[in-house]
Amino acid sequence: MNYEKVIAPAAAAMRPSGIRKFFDLAAEMEGCISLGVGEPDFKTPWRIRDAGIRSLEKGRTSYTANAGLKELRLEIAAYMQRRFGLEYTDPLHEILVTVGGSEAIDMCIRSLVAPGDEVIIPEPCFVCYQPITTLTGGVPVPVPLKAENEFRLTAEELKAAITPKTKLLVLPFPCNPTGAVMEREHLEAIAEVLRGTDIMVLSDEIYAELNYGTERHVSIASLPGMAERTVVANGFSKAFAMTGWRLGYACGPAPVMKIMTKLHQNCIMCAPTTSQYAAVVAMRECDDEIERMRREYDVRRRLLVKRFNDMGLSCFEPKGAFYVFPSIQSTGLSSAEFCEKLLYSQKVAVVPGTAFGDSGEGFVRVSYAYSVNHLTEALGRIERFLEELRTNG
Secondary structure, eight states, X not given: OOHHHHSOHHHHHOOOOHHHHHHHHHHTSTTOEEOOOOOOSSOOOHHHHHHHHHHHHTTOOSOOOTTOOHHHHHHHHHHHHHHHOOOOSOHHHHEEEESHHHHHHHHXXXXXXXXXXXXXXXXXXXXXXXXXXXXXXXXXXXXXOOGGGTTOOOHHHHHHHOOTTEEEEEEOOSOTTTOOOOOHHHHHHHHHHHTTSOOEEEEEOTTTTOBXXXXXXXXXXXXXXXXXXXXXXXESTTTTTOGGGOOEEEEOOHHHHHHHHHHHHHHTSSOOHHHHHHHHHHHXXXXXXXXXXXXXXXXXXXXXXXXXXXXXXXXXXXXXXXXXXXXXXXXXOOHHHHHHHHHHHHOEEOEEGGGGOGGGTTBEEEEOOSOHHHHHHHHHHHHHXXXXXXXXX
8 A cells, every 4th residue: 555645645744743742752751841731730620620520420421512502602602701892692603612722723714715715824823723724725824923023913914915815814812832912902903904805814812811911802803893704713721721621612703603513513523511511610600710820820921031031031021821932042053953952951841933833933932831840940950051052152
């Protein structure tokens, strides 16, 4: 069997995740501290776990409706209005419960993008947007973001990237890996560019609750005229520390959600039933748990930003998610070289900025979804590594 002829070219050409590479190396190395994976170190709050347990005890183990439990979709609509001012008045047709936020992203891109359509993707960004676009036959159009703009997408950058073939803009904010946020004034400028076009927006808001600025997260879907062209992807993994429950959701215009639900129906059937019952309690009762975890992340965020700047690795202050994105250009090493040398010298794993697009060169991603003790030990090792580099010239 000649597997090179059997395997689809687009699938074969897909790059493996640069995040997992260093995570896997760290897992094999005794005494290694990994700051590479964006997974909360908190356990899922007990109220949520208890709801999942009770659903099993009651024998609720059958399929749900394809789009998700009615009770959960209603609760998601109430949560989105309460937390972000987003109005979904017909949640049974405007909300789809998915297997993690990643499936929401996948279903959105596959529902909207036809072969030859262009998808504007600000970079550095999460790793999945470009390969999913390519698998649909779409054309990814990366837009390199600049550190001097705090890695925000500007209206001028968006205008320059739009062509007659543009179908979709991905807005990945708060951003993995940079921690950048788009505040209302920045989103209004983006919205002004898009009004009067047929360009849709995929707003990936999985880190919406992890915002450390003076104002709460603002969704572009909340701006006048934008709800009709925006699919909001979100989930439970980050805000509620529910990564292993694999539950997310998408909210958007009913005609688009109808197609996304049809794809979901054929590819997935429905999201995990136990997770859905647990998620009802998460949305209904756990605002206080979100705040508790957010405050702890904020302590860690400020610790890392200060220490990296003190070490001479310039690090802008991220206002969202749980990552910092320090520049390592002063070391003279590439992002990959820095990460590899740090791993083998001091047994600390971080992720090269290039794992998130070519514009990530010169930076590394460091997750602070770890305890202060864990972070403090890792920072000490990184400082020793930098001292070694300076000593050895």
